[in-house]
Amino acid sequence: MFSFTSYPYPKSESLKEILGSSLVAGILIYLFLIIFQPFGTENFHHPYKLLLLFPYCIIFGGAFFLTNLFTSKFNNWNIGSELLKVIIILIIGSVLSYFYNSLFLSHVPLSIGNYFYMLLYSLAIGIPISAIYVLSRYIYLKNIHENIAMKVSEQLADAKPVQQNHLLKVSSANTELLIDESNFLCVQSMENYCTFYYLEDNQLKKHIIRISLANVLNQIETKSVQKCHRSYIVNLGKVKSLKGNAQGYKLHLSGFEVEIPVSRSFIATIIPKLQQQKK
Structure with missing residues (x-):
C-alpha cells in the first residue's frame, strides 16, 4: 500500500x-x-x-x-x-x-x-x-x-521517416548555433541556460547556451519542432515511441536515451501533431 x-x-x-x-x-x-x-x-x-x-x-x-x-x-x-x-x-x-x-x-x-x-x-x-x-x-x-500511447507507438513504428529540410538557427549575445532540423533532437531548459541535443555523424552532441526557452522557441519553432513541456522543446519527427502513464506521456527519441515528458497542458496539441505527421 x-x-x-x-x-x-x-x-x-x-x-x-x-x-x-x-x-x-x-x-x-x-x-x-x-x-x-x-x-x-x-x-x-x-x-x-x-x-x-x-x-x-x-x-x-x-x-x-x-x-x-x-x-x-x-x-x-x-x-x-x-x-x-x-x-x-x-x-x-x-x-x-x-x-x-x-x-x-x-x-x-x-x-x-x-x-x-x-x-x-x-x-x-x-x-x-x-x-x-x-x-x-x-x-x-x-x-x-x-492505450493511446500504444496506438501511437504502433503508428510510429510503421510510418516512414519525416522529411526535415530546415536549418535551425539560434542566436544569443555573441553565440550562434546552426543545426540541421533532421539532426536536431531536443532542448532542455535549466534556469537561464538551455542545452541543445542533436546528432552529428550519428553521434549524440550537446551544446549549452545562456538563453531562455521562450527565446529559443521563437527562433526554431517549426511544424515538427514544438514545445511539449515547460522545460523541453522536442523534434516530433525524431519520436520513435510513446509511453503513457497517469501523469501523461513521455517521448522516446531516436538516438536519445532520456525520456521527454509531455505536460498535460500540451497533450491536446502534441499528440494530434504526432499522429498527423506520422501518417
Missing part, C-alpha cells in the same frame, strides 16, 4: 484547471449536504435552509482552490501527496465550517470538543470518498494514456 502511494500522480497545472476543479468540488459538497444532510442539518429547519447551506460550497471550494494553488508549485507529486492534500483540505474546510455553523446557524458556544466532533465527521466521510476518487482517477488516466 505504501509503495503504491509513491506512484506519480497528475496534479492540476493551470489556474483554469484549478478553478474549474474547485468549482466542481464546492458544488459536489453542496449537493452532498442537501441530499444526505450530515452534521445535524436534518434537524435544522428554516425557510431559507438551502440558501444558508450554500456557504459550505464556498468554504470547501475555496479551501480546495487555495490548497491546489499552493501545491501546484511542488514537483514530484505522487498519490501519497494527493491524499495528504485532501486531508489538509478537509481540515481547513472543517475549521471554517465549524465557525460558520456555530456563529450563524446553530448559535452555540465555541468549544474544542464540538469542533473535534465535526473534524472527525468530516474526515470519516471525506477520506474514504476522496481516496476512492484519487485511486479511480489514477487508474482511469493510466489506462487512457497507456
Whole structure:
C-alpha cells in the first residue's frame, strides 16, 4: 500500500484547471449536504435552509482552490501527496465550517470538543470518498494514456521517416548555433541556460547556451519542432515511441536515451501533431 502511494500522480497545472476543479468540488459538497444532510442539518429547519447551506460550497471550494494553488508549485507529486492534500483540505474546510455553523446557524458556544466532533465527521466521510476518487482517477488516466500511447507507438513504428529540410538557427549575445532540423533532437531548459541535443555523424552532441526557452522557441519553432513541456522543446519527427502513464506521456527519441515528458497542458496539441505527421 505504501509503495503504491509513491506512484506519480497528475496534479492540476493551470489556474483554469484549478478553478474549474474547485468549482466542481464546492458544488459536489453542496449537493452532498442537501441530499444526505450530515452534521445535524436534518434537524435544522428554516425557510431559507438551502440558501444558508450554500456557504459550505464556498468554504470547501475555496479551501480546495487555495490548497491546489499552493501545491501546484511542488514537483514530484505522487498519490501519497494527493491524499495528504485532501486531508489538509478537509481540515481547513472543517475549521471554517465549524465557525460558520456555530456563529450563524446553530448559535452555540465555541468549544474544542464540538469542533473535534465535526473534524472527525468530516474526515470519516471525506477520506474514504476522496481516496476512492484519487485511486479511480489514477487508474482511469493510466489506462487512457497507456492505450493511446500504444496506438501511437504502433503508428510510429510503421510510418516512414519525416522529411526535415530546415536549418535551425539560434542566436544569443555573441553565440550562434546552426543545426540541421533532421539532426536536431531536443532542448532542455535549466534556469537561464538551455542545452541543445542533436546528432552529428550519428553521434549524440550537446551544446549549452545562456538563453531562455521562450527565446529559443521563437527562433526554431517549426511544424515538427514544438514545445511539449515547460522545460523541453522536442523534434516530433525524431519520436520513435510513446509511453503513457497517469501523469501523461513521455517521448522516446531516436538516438536519445532520456525520456521527454509531455505536460498535460500540451497533450491536446502534441499528440494530434504526432499522429498527423506520422501518417
